[in-house]
Amino acid sequence: MKMNNQYVDTDSLPVQPWLVWMITTPLAIAMVIAMLLYSSNANAAQEFRVKDGDTITVKVSSRELTRISIQGEGRLDKVWGSAGVLEIQPDKDKGEIFIRPAPGAPTALSFFVRDDMGATYTIVAQQHDIPSETIILKPAAPRRSVGRGSEYRSTPFVDRVKRLMKGMALGEQVDGYSYEDSEKKVPLWAETQIILRRTYTGYDLLGEIYTIQNISDADMNFHEREFLDFGSRVQAVSLERLSLGKGETTFLYVVRKPLGGE
Secondary structure (H helix, E strand, C coil), X not given: CEECCEECCHHHCCCCHHHHHHHHXXXXXXXXXXXXXXXXXXXXXXXXXXXXXXXXXXXXXXXXXXXXXXXXXXXXXXXXXXXXXXXXXXXXXXXXXXXXXXXXXXXXXXXXEEECCCCEEEEEEEEECCCCEEEEEEECCCCCCCCCHHHHHCCCHHHHHHHHHHHHHHCCCCCCCEEEEEEEEECCCCCEEEEEEEEEEXXXXXXXXXXXXXXXXXXXXXXXXXXXXXXXXXXXXEECCCEECCCCEEEEEEEECCCCCC
8 A cells, every 4th residue: 555655564554443343333234134124024924905705815834824814803703615625723712713734735725714794705825835824804894893793693683684774774884784885787677777786794694775766668566575586595675665657766675694694
């Protein structure tokens, strides 16, 4: 090294502690941050925002248990899977399940789960050689304080149907139910236009609100018995009006058991 036209032997210069600190500390900090990030990612739960009918793809351990739970106060109420493909261990106290692929199960397997609000989700599980995983389902529908568990089932069935019918007729939010608006046309009779306007989803009941418009040139008369076969699993029906003139509209309320309901 040359200083003021003189050569200095740099190997003989003392190494200053502060210089070592300046060099090594950023590197050490970077390494620690990287290790923390890796640890955080490795232990992070798989979280999915879901609504009734959704399909999600998850990673599960091929050899260890995988936990599946509902966010917050939610509970899993039922699970369906092909026999001999999946080992299922329910935790009834916490309302969650633990699963593990059975020996010889396909790399990708699917099953269904239903939560305590009546929403059903399809889960496609892909096996990986990884430790135990946790999967958290985060329902998009808001939770209500009533409508699940033994307390709900202790209410007589007829009273539950009446309560849902009343809420639909008044256009109110019904405790224990989430709802979704729609504009789905239902072809039934050429003289009418029937549109599904709203669906209420609860623990073990579905409520549907339809509008029925007379699009013919003549008056039309209805009876609620005509709608007992309006789709499957119908438990009760109610019509706002039984007679419609040309162009007039009425509301139809239908309560049915959900698909897979007990």
